[in-house]
Amino acid sequence: MMPNMDPRQLKKMMERMGIRSDEIDAQRVVIETKDADIVIDNPQVIRINAQGSSSFQISGDISERAKEEALPEISEEDVKVVMEQSGLFDEQKARDALLEAKGNIAEAILKLKGA
Numbered sequence: 001m002m003p004n005m006d007p008r009q010l011k012k013m014m015e016r017m018g019i020r021s022d023e024i025d026a027q028r029v030v031i032e033t034k035d036a037d038i039v040i041d042n043p044q045v046i047r048i049n050a051q052g053s054s055s056f057q058i059s060g061d062i063s064e065r066a067k068e069e070a071l072p073e074i075s076e077e078d079v080k081v082v083m084e085q086s087g088l089f090d091e092q093k094a095r096d097a098l099l100e101a102k103g104n105i106a107e108a109i110l111k112l113k114g115a
Contacts, residue, residue, distance in 0.1 A: 072103030
C-alpha cells in the first residue's frame with residue numbers, strides 16, 4: 001500500500017485505472033498439487049480484475065496434506081484376463097500383481113511372467 005493514503009482514495013484511484021477488487025466470502029481454499037494439497041482455513045480471498053483478467057489474493061491459516069494414493073478398482077474380469085494371459089491360475093497372486101501395477105493389466109501380466 002502507499003503510505004499516508006486513505007484506503008477509499010486508493011480504491012477510487014484503482015477504479016479509474018480499470019482495476020476492480022472484491023472480497024469473496026470463502027470458507028476454505030484448497031490448492032491441489034501433484035503430491036499434496038495446500039489447505040487454507042479461515043481465508044481472506046480478494047479477486048482483482050484488471051484489463052480483462054482476474055487474479056486472486058489469498059491469506060489465512062495454511063496447512064499442507066500429503067495425498068493418499070487411492071487403490072485401483074480391480075474387477076473379476078481383469079483378474080481372469082491376467083490369470084489366463086500369464087498362465088498362472090492363482091487368483092490372489094493375479095489380484096496382488098494388478099494392485100502392484102495400479103490396475104495396469106499388461107504390466108501385471110508381464111510381472112507374473114517374469115519379464
